[in-house]
Amino acid sequence: MRATPFHIDVTQSVLDDLKRRLIQTRWPDAPKEANWNDGTNIGYLRQLVSYWIQDFNWRDQEKYLNGFQQFKARIDGLKIHFIHECGVGPKPMPLILTHGWPSSFFEMTKIIPLLTDPASHGGDATDAFDVVVPSLPGYGFSQNPNYRxxxxxxxxDLWTKLMVDILGxxxxxxxxxxxGAGVATNLGRFHPENMIGIHILAFASPILNQKTAPLTEAEQQYVSKLKLWEKEDGAYEHQQSTRPQTLAYGLNDSPTGLAAWIIEKFRSWSDCNGEIERRFSKDELLTNLTIYWITETINSSIHxxxxxxxxPKNTQMFRRIEVPTGATLTVEPVNRPPREWVERTYNVQRWTELPRGGHFAAFExxxxxxxxxxxxFRPFRK
Structure with missing residues (x-):
């Protein structure tokens, strides 16, 4: 198996069609005093769509993305897109970074140079990594699994074959x-022989039963927060987990609808204090959105x-992760569990609570x- 170079080159007809659809948006009404508690704010979305039509330049973003070494490789019948940037240092460590939803590989582009060439960014060359950033199957430029x-x-499993069989x-x-934290977790659970360690943004869903230790007071408080979050903010997850196809018709047909569905998450999940552009510029928001639009991957992503x-679940899915684990917590409340909650599942070797930053930490x-x-990863270098 081998990888072939990949270059993003979106046909102009696709961009022209996007602009036409944006111009022809049939806007809904909204309460006179509408705010973000009702859903995506219509005033902000109108501004963003106007910018998308008049000022956003995809070709500039395409040029930026093509500044990274990109490839595609066929693994288990799927063409997987990925960035592969080699480190600048005496012995770079291989590291795979996995994004989540509603993000894309684009989220990782700010952090790549900090990891591949730390000496040029205030760090030490001995901390350099060879960085691999794949697009999840059915996301961005990776192939749609087509309901497989x-x-x-x-x-x-795919990532292990990419790292071991394709990249060596x-x-x-x-x-x-x-x-991405779930993927890293499963790398540690099912491929420990290949793993140096895993680093996660506090992701843990421990199995709890009569045989496990009772929840601590801090864990009980965290569970209460999770239940409140599911009530107030979890409707998207329930819909995508039960009826994704129903959503797909509108989101794949209307770029404005797609923006409304995704932008609200960037605002509510980031550390922006309600002002989304404190964390993301319009160009950054629209680059991520445009990747979803031009690849027509919103349906496969939510599926x-x-x-x-x-x-189907089996007992192996709940095995403790003995691979060394680093946990970094952002200020996003739903992803800030107490340490004992995470240690039920992981062999935590490093625990850090960041003073700022939210769900999209690699970008924020x-x-x-x-x-x-x-x-x-420093103690595990040889």
Whole structure:
């Protein structure tokens, strides 16, 4: 198996069609005093769509993305897109970074140079990594699985074959948040012989039964927070886990609808204090959105939730992770569990609570996150 170079080159007709659809948006009404509690704010979305039509330049973003070394490789019948940037240092460590939803490989582009060339960014060359950033199956430029069941374990299997069989890294580290943390978890659970360590943005769903230790007071408080979050903010996950196809018709047909579905998550999950552009510029938000639009992957991306929900569970899925684990917590409350909650599942070797940064930490606080990733993996370098 081998990888072939990949270059993003979107046909102009696709961009012209996008602009036409944006111009022809049939806007809904909204309460006179509408705010973000009702859903995506219509005033902000109108501004964003106007910018998308008049000022956003995809070709500039395409040029930026093509500045990274990109490839595609066929693994288990699927063409997987990935960035592969070699480290600048005496002995770079192989590291795979996995994004989540509603993000894309684009989220990792700020942190890549901080990890591959730390000496040029205030760090030490001995902390350099060879960085691999794949697009999840059915996301971005990776092939749509076409309703072949795709679980987080399946993705961990694909990533192992990518790193070992395609790129020749017998041992490697992994990092991820959101879905990416689940993939890293399954790398540690099912491929421990290949793992140097895993670094996660606090992701843990421990099995709890009569044989496990009772929840501590801090854990009980965290469970209460989770229940409140599911009530107030979890409707998207329930819909995507049960009826993704119903959503797909509108989101795949209307770029404005797609923006409304995704932008609200970037605002509510990031550390932006309600002002989304404190963390993301319009160009950054629209680059991520445009990747979903031009690849027509919104349906396959949300279908991963359905597959995860409906995949058969077995006892192996709840094995403790003995691979060394680093846990970094952002200020996002739902991803800030107490340490004992995480230690039910993981062999935690490093625990850090960041002072700022939210769900999209690699994009919001790339310097802080890069520093943590370097620090966690430093003791495991040979």
């Amino acid at each position: 069941k795709m679980t987080l374990k399946d993705i961990s 890294y017998r041992h490697f580290g992994a990092h991820g948040g959101d879905i 991963l939730y359905y597959d995860h929900q409906h995949s 606080e790339p310097e802080l996150l890069a520093r943590e990733i370097r620090a966690f």
